[in-house]
Structure formats: structure tokens, C-alpha cells
Amino acid sequence: MPTVKEILDSMDYGPAPESATEVLGWLATRGQFGHYIDGGFTVPADLFTTANPATGEALAEVSQGSTADITAAVAAARRALPKWAKLPGHERAKWLYALARQLQKRARFLAVLETLDNGKPIRESRDVDIPLAIRHFYHHAGWAELVETEFPGEAPHGVCGQIIPWNFPLLMLAWKVAPALAAGNTVVLKPAEQTPLSALAFAEICAEIGLPKGVVNIVTGDGRTGADLVAAPVDKLAFTGSTEVGRAIRRASAGSGKALTLELGGKSPFIVFEDADLDAAIEGVVNAIWFNQGQVCCAGSRLLVAEAIAAPFTRKLTARLQKLRTGDPLDKCTDLGAIVSPAQLARIRDLVSAGEAAGGELVQAEAQLPAAGNFCAPGLLLGTEPANPCWSAEIFGPIATMTSFRTPAEAVELANNTRYGLAATIWSENITLALDIAARVRAGVVWINGTNLFDAGAGFGGMRESGFGREGGREGMAAYLRAPTAKPRPEGAPGALDAAPHPGKPATGELSIDRTAKLYIGGKQARPDSGQSYRVTAKGHEIGLAPLGSRKDIRNAVEAAHKATGWGKTTGHNRAQVLYYLAENLAARQGEFEARLREMGADPAEAGATVARAFFYAAWADKFDGAVKSTQAAKVTLAVPEPFGVMGVVCPDAAPLLGFASLVLPAIAMGNRVVAVPSASMPFAATDLYQVFDTSDLPGGVVNIVTGAKDELAKVLAQHDDVAALWYCGEAQGRAMVETESAGNLKATWTLENRDWTQAQGREFLTRATQVKTIWVPYGA
């Protein structure tokens, strides 16, 4: 060690290592880990090594979970479920409180263990990961206490299969386990194969406090174990990780009836306006992309900087970059630790090389990197245009891309020029501008003048291909509870449509004026692209021809829906006015609709019920409020329910009017534009409606109607990348198809069975029609 005199000259920081003695001792004692199943550890088997990414040294050997292990774990969770779910909320609260307390007592141990296994700086595991994980358990001890009164009538899903990533191992465990247990579920959790140790330590903590056996089960292993868990008979799947794997899980679980939430990748914009506090925004970048070595799903990895300040911003940021210290993760002065694995490091390097080849200019810290271990100097890829592969690909490393914009509108356009929608950061001292941008960016979380702010009370989760579902707060709890399901009314598989001519006697003797049903697209009646119509019969008689819609009609309808941008921006009051007016005009023609329903063999009472339904959702249109969350001091945290945008709605075959209205009305009440596929066997109730729409001030494109073969059209909607959400009411095969085909852009789906539509209204429909955007605004004079 240099002398005081020498240091007085250099004024260096020197080493400040956190001690790993306790943790290394624990690892040495254990050596090999089995799985934690049914309250005990299994005999270690089929071992693989987990290593310290900073040194490459082995830390422990861990078991590769087999199909039999997953079966045993799920069975244990299933056995534990009835008793756990039936515990009074207060009793479950006591268990969660005990977990929070015990984690707190082991805080330093867990921080060191996390740093050893993951490579993240001890400052982060000590100050961020572990405290947030503890906070999550405290927060959810509260939800356990309140669940019966705050979520009346709802029930836990049952056994939850949870798969978590390596970037925040214990924190992600907390995000998964705490709400699941609070709601009364039992869990089987698979940690990432790169970072299984903190989950195993958590298992020991569960054992330490005597948590009832089987409530928490932890099975280690790689993707094969994860796939087994996805395939296992669980009731809910929750996954955090890559979009690619999320897609595979969506496909694998399609049609299984398992509830699913996915928290996936991102390429989140970090927008700096010219009226920002630049020094603050620079520190924002540090916390956005150089936090956890950039291995953060919500990392602000695409810097968008106003042209007017791009030069000084780049200069300041480049200077700041040189101050970062990359090295020993256990050193308290380290800003960036090690990349989790050699494979991840190679991936980062490959992507950055591709970005350079495409014209990006790499500026990296001139850091002296340790000789061993997986280290990557932090950097910036300047001049990364949207055509550069690094613009769109998630690097998941400490390299941000940067480009400039000219106007707020262009900033939004660039920000949204991505398949993802996880987070966005906005820097501007103009709150008027910042809130406008916050409303326009497609992201589940928006931080204004701050970044990477998290709290157990605030929802976190993505839009678009960043997944669906929220973790944290009330919306996070809701993802672990299910509403009572309506009693299904099977309606049979959709029959084939007949587009051939059928010469014969008309139903009535006299020739009346022909009435041609058309598609309704963009506020206009349109003939089908196919040029064909199909025969609609009732009681064996033909009652008319309906247009045979095809994929091109769906394409046109989606385009028209996208053009109706004003609908989502208008006030709830205005939407209510339209819905009331719609009810008024429908009521005026109620007799006509009743006759039509009767003619098709449906219940004429649907007409009156539809009028009432329009009133119901008109009432809701300006009342489905968001919330102000109680999170951290001096930070306004808003939870804003936003419409998805363009939704597909595939209606039940039965209840041709009320079923249609029960799905379309809540969707548009929340500001969505809809492409609806009405009942194929009784399409005229819906096609008659467009005359009501036309007289009710419903803007063109808000509701589009395409009649035709249900599953054929549903498949086009499911595969359409520009449809954000899809509701499908139908039989099992169709539901499975929709969920499978939706994996392409990971649109949120709601597949439901035909039911008694007279009862089908309420908050659930509105919740399903919206996604929560969480907006953080720190304040201070």
C-alpha cells in the first residue's frame, strides 16, 4: 500500500474492497446445491458450475433441473396451494413480513453474493437491488393484508411458474414471488442459470423462517428447465427476459389457459431537449446505460438529443465517460463491474462492431480493464441512425447509441421508431413539453428528469414487444389474481361459409328492394376485396348475403383505424357523448333491430340490452381514472390507463348484437379504435349498426367491421404487426390459434369463451382495454 505521503501527491482513491469472507465460507460449506422443493433441498445432481464473471473462478455447482424435478416442484406447489390460498390475508401478511425482515437481516450477505455471482458493482447490489427487493416484500405484506377487501371476489391463479433473468437476480425474484404469495398463489421459480445463487440463498431464508413447505419452490437450470416449467401444469406463467424467449413462451403456452405476463426487452429512448438541465441529463445517462453494465431491460440506450445542444452534450458526456471506474465489482469505488458471461460480452462486441460498420462512431472510456474476467469499457456509439442495426437491437451492455432530433414531433417519431415499448426518459425543464412527450411516447414507464426510478408501489412493464402485464402496485397484484370466470356457453366451431349462388324461391313472394350488407371501413361502406358474398341463413332459409371479408379487407380496416388518431386523444366526455348518442339512435330504431334479431333467430331483447350497454360505457368513458402512487419522496408517480391504439375484436357467433357491443363498446370507450369481426352466422346485427354509427358522430375508422370467416380473419388480425391487442371470443382451437399467432408482435390477447352476454360488462373489460403507463416526475424548487 502506498504511503500517506505518496497518496497526498496522487490523490487516488485506492482499493476499498467489500469483504466476501462470509459468503465464500457459505459457498464452501454448501459446495453443491440441489433444488428447493417441498421445503427441502434435493440431492445435487446433473451439476453445472456457476462462476464469478469478474474472475472466471467457480463459485459453486448447481443442479440442472430435470423434467422430473419440475414435476415434483409443481406437485409440491399444488399440494401447498389449498392451505396457503385459504389462509386469511393477515396470516399471509405475517409470512411476507417475516421474509422482508429476514432479507433485511441478511442484506449485506445477499448483496455480496449477488455481486459475486452476477458481476454487478457492490454499490448497486447494496444500494439498489437488495433494498428494492426488501421493499417489495414489505409492500406486498401490505397487499396480503388487504387483498380480501381491495380485490373482493378475486382468487389467486393457483400454482405460478416463474422464470427470471440474470441481470437483477434477487430483485426479479422479489418482483415475482412477493405478489404471487401475497395473492395466495404458490410458486415454482427458475432463476437464470448464470445467477442461481441468490435464489438458493432465498430458499434457505424461506426454510429459516419456516415458510410452509411447497409454497416456494426453486428449481435451477438452463432454458430446458424453463421450457419444462412452461409446459408443466401450472396456472400462471410469469417471465422476465428476452423478447425472443418471451415469444417462445407465448407460443408454447398458447391455448393452455395459463395466465401469462411477460416483461421483455427494450431499446428505450432517452430524450434530451434543449431546455434540459444538461449536467443533470448527463448523470441521467450514467444511471440509464452505465447502470448494471447496461444490462437493464429498461436502460435508456437510445440517446436522442436536440440538435441545438448536441455538441455541448456530446462534449460533456464524453468527459463524464472518462470518470467512470470499471473493475472489481466488490470494490466500493467501482461504477461498472463485469459483464455476466463471456457469451454476453461477445454478443455486445459483435453488435457494437456491426454498429460501427454501419457508420456509428464508437467513443469508449480509456479504462484500464482487469486482465481476467468479462469486462467491457463503457461507451457511446455516436451518429447511430435508425438504419443502423444498433438503433434497433438491444445491446444489453454499457454502450448507448446517440443521434439528434430537430423538433419535439421528430423526437417522438424517433422515440417510437422501435418494436419495443418498455421505458422512456425525457429531460426538459418545461413541464408542459415534457408531459406532452410523456403522453406520446409508446412506453410502459416514463421518467421525466430522472431515470431508472423504481418502487414496489409503481407499475412496471412494457408495451408492444416489451411484453404485457405490470409488476408492482395494484396493477401488479391484479396480475396474480383472477376475476370469477363467467360460465362458458359452448357455441361450436364456426361452420364453413358458402359463397356459391343458390337459385330458389325468395323467402317472401314479393320483390322488395335489395338491401346489401357491406363491410364498414374508415367510416365508409365498402364492398369486400374478394368480390364475394356468403349466404346467411336462418331456420334453413336464406335471409341475405353478407360480404366475404378477406385479409386485404383486414389490412384496409387496420389502416383506416390507424388514421383515426383523434379518438384516443379526445376527452372521455366527448367519447361519452358519442356513446350516448349511439344509444339514442339505436333506441330510435330498436324495433327494427329487434325484428332483425328475431329474423336471424337471436333474442330480440339484445337490442334494448345494447342500448343499456352503450349507456354503461358512456358512463365509464370519463371515469376510468388512473392513480397517483405513493412511492418515493418528492416524486409524483402517475398510473395512467392508456388505450392500446388499434385493437382487433373477434366477436362471439351467438348474441350477434349484444356480444358485439359488449366487446366493441368498452374498447372504444377507452379510446381504442377497433377492427371488429362480427358473428359470421348472424352478421346483419352488426352491419345494420353502421347506419347508427354514421348518425351518431362516431368518427370514421373508430369502429371497422369486416364480416366473413371468423378464424381466417382472426388469424390475419393476430398476425398483423400493427394491431396492438386482440380480443377473441370463441372455441378452444381458435383461442389457441390466436394466442400462437399473436406471438409475432407479442400483442396483448384476451381469449374468452362465449357466455351469457346480458351479464358481460364491468371494470374487467375496461382493464383489458387499457395498459397502464407509469409516469414519474420528481419535483423540487
Added chain:
Amino acid sequence: MSATDFPRNPGTGLMPEWFEDIRINTPAAEARAADLGARRSLKKNFQAAWLVNAIRCIDLTTLAGDDTPARVARLCAKARRPLADHILAGLGLEQLHTGAVCVYPTMVAPAVRALEGSGIPVASVATGFPAGLMPLDLRLAEIRYAVDQGADEIDIVITRAHVLGGDWAALYDEIAAMREACGPAHLKAILATGDLQTLSNVYRASMVAMQAGADFIKTSTGKESVNATLPVSLVMVRALRDYGERTGHKVGFKPAGGLKTTKDALNWQVLMKEEMGRDWLRPDLFRIGASSLLGDVERQLEHHVTGRYASSSRHALA
């Protein structure tokens, strides 16, 4: 390295465009200030050296109504020998003194006498310290008096009304006149940031003071209800960094009032190193205005040397 190694800040004309549109986000400044201390840690010899460096940068201060020449002499004796001999030896050092001694104008002469031959500069507050609400000619006369008494550095206070009213020209003219009155003595401009309240005001006042030729900008008199804080210091340091980038001139920074513990001494030095760099850990660009801080630092250093926790009763009073 001595104070003469850096050329003095000659100032510029009043350039309001350098500061009028400044945007300071308070929660972000507070977050960065809190973050700084958590991001860096100093252990063992490194911590000891940084604490010794803090002593090198202390303006050991007495600014009380009951100050007497004898009390000032006692302070000066401590400035000459801030650590007990066994601590100094234990650290492997031969010689150490504080950055300066800071007193009222009438105490300058006793201080100069007491510090003779030590090389320790004497700093004097002036300009109607601490409120500064005296006619300008009297304030300038006070500066000349202190310089005449032998003060090497003058810690002036600004007219807060000029900042609160946005009268930047008046503020500039006042400080420029004071700088002129200082002659060869270095001027430290006390902004009394506790009175200015907003961080934007702090930035603007900092910039005007530097444009008017301040050699140092200083947070507080020690008499405001809130004195040096890390967020305020961060904003001032960023102002002097911006000024340096525009002009190439180096200006010093002096937090004063409120730095009482070794943790404070380390935090503020980390701030200087991270936001500025090595040069701003030298006494010619960084000072700490403090009186009780030295006692805590000395106890900590004794613990470093002996491994035993120390008692202040064994250390010389300042």
C-alpha cells in the same frame, strides 16, 4: 504547489448570456449530490491521506463577537500544528499546516503576527460581513483596511438583494470594485447561498462573481440558517467548470459552514475530484471554511495511527 502556480482569474465583462438561461433541476442535483458519497469510498492510508489533504485545505476560522488577539493567537498555533506530533509522525509526515486562518479585519494584525514565518496566509472577511448591508464606500474601505493590515485573502459578501432582484449589473459592478480594492490579495466571493435559496440563483450569482474577477467562490458566511450543502456546492462547482471551459481560467471553491465531520471532509473532496479533477484538491483551488471540523479529523487520524479511538481532550484546542 503554491497559490502562484495558477494565474489569477482576470474576470470578463458581464456576460448575462452565460447564465440567464441556465436550467437547474433541483431533485437531480440532490440525487447526484447524494450519489457522489455512495459511489466512492476511501479506506486505510487513502482515507488518512485524504483527511490530511482536508487539513491542508482548511481555512481555520474564528468569526465571533468575542474574538480577542489572544484567542486568535491560539487558533494560529493550531493552524501551524494542526496535528499532534505523534499523529504526524505516525502518518509519515514531517510538516503540515492548514490552508489559511480566517478572521475579522481587526484580528488580521494579531493573526499575521502569530503566523509569521509559517507561510500560512491570513484571510479576512470584509464588506460588512455577514450581511453586507453597508454603503459600498465603507465596504471597499474595509477591504483596503484588511489588506493594509496584512491580509492575503479577502472573503467578501455580496448584496443578496442584487441576486434576488436579478440586478446582475449591480452585482457585477460591486464585486469588480471589491476585486480592485483587494489589489494583490485574493478575493473570495461569499454568495450566502442559504439566502439565495434557489439553485438557479446560486448558479447565476456564481457566474457573475467569476466574471467580476473572483478568485474563489464560497458558499456561506456560516451565519445563514443553511450553510454549505452538497447540492449547492455541486451547482457552484459546475458553474466554475463552465466558466473554465469558456475562459480557460481556474477559479477556486470554498464550502463554508456545516462541514463538521470527517465524512463531510471526504464527501466534499470526492465532489471536487469527480466534478473537476485533481487540481481542485489543492489549497489554491479548494478551501474548507471550518472551525470544529479539524477536531474530528484529528481524532480520526489518531485512530488511524494508533488503532485506538481518540479523545479530543488529548488534542490541542484550536
